Amino acid sequence: AQKVTQAQTEISVVEKEDVTLDCVYETRDTTYYLFWYKQPPSGELVFLIRRNSFDEQNEISGRYSWNFQKSTSSFNFTITASQVVDSAVYFCALRLIQGAQKLVFGQGTRLTINP
Amino acid sequence: GAVVSQHPSRVICKSGTSVKIECRSLDFQATTMFWYRQFPKQSLMLMATSNEGSKATYEQGVEKDKFLINHASLTLSTLTVTSAHPEDSSFYICSATTAGGPHEQYFGPGTRLTVT
Numbered sequence: 001a002q003k004v005t006q007a008q009t010e011i012s013v014v015e016k017e018d019v020t021l022d023c024v025y026e027t028r029d030t031t032y033y034l035f036w037y038k039q040p041p042s043g044e045l046v047f048l049i050r051r052n053s054f055d056e057q058n059e060i061s062g063r064y065s066w067n068f069q070k071s072t073s074s075f076n077f078t079i080t081a082s083q084v085v086d087s088a089v090y091f092c093a094l095r096l097i098q099g100a101q102k103l104v105f106g107q108g109t110r111l112t113i114n115p
Numbered sequence: 116g117a118v119v120s121q122h123p124s125r126v127i128c129k130s131g132t133s134v135k136i137e138c139r140s141l142d143f144q145a146t147t148m149f150w151y152r153q154f155p156k157q158s159l160m161l162m163a164t165s166n167e168g169s170k171a172t173y174e175q176g177v178e179k180d181k182f183l184i185n186h187a188s189l190t191l192s193t194l195t196v197t198s199a200h201p202e203d204s205s206f207y208i209c210s211a212t213t214a215g216g217p218h219e220q221y222f223g224p225g226t227r228l229t230v231t
Binding site: 037042043044045047050091095100101102103104105106107108110 | 147149156157158159160161164206208210212219220222223224225227
């Protein structure tokens with residue numbers, strides 16, 4: 001069975017600080033996708049990134065960057081120069097490439113950016 | 116593209132009544148739809164997977180007679196909460212995926228159900 005752990009339940013930082021959200025996953029399968037989603041107060045999930053298990057390259061998109069390390073089964077998410085609009089709950093998720101397409105979500109990290 | 120809608124966005128019903136939530140893929144055909152439930156300050160938990168034209172597959176612990184899922188067409192799936200109780204109050208989110216490719220899941224905006 002698959003499992004995703006986000007150990008940080010809540011993080012609070014001051015605007016312009018950098019912040020890293022941790023994600024650790026467990027699976028016996030060698031082929032899988034990893035995701036990050038943002039859930040603002042409105043509730044709608046916003047897709048941020050998908051990574052497949054074959055691609056360990058780090059990715060940067062504006063102020064967002066992701067560090068994928070298979071050796072430690074981690075897929076961490078960093079926001080640089082945080083802004084108040086980044087305040088939300090962030091979910092890491094895993095899905096196997098083969099078989100059932102079920103997404104397994106982590107518990108989520110509530111990020112609060114204070115002005 | 117790849118828009119999923121849910122209706123209603125918010126519903127309040129009395130205990131013992133049934134309520135139906137619709138999930139529609141607006142600009143693509145969804146071979147598979149998923150229903151999630153999210154309690155306050157908790158993560159999303161998959162309730163069931165539905166494929167068009169066949170019975171839904173429910174996750175362990177989800178009562179299929181209470182949460183009726185119908186996926187009658189490639190663009191519509193419905194979740195009916197029967198004989199609702201206050202403990203069914205939650206945020207229900209659907210997602211839809213297409214055949215082929217990486218099977219990206221597109222999420223609806225969610226439906227907040229309150230049972231009084």
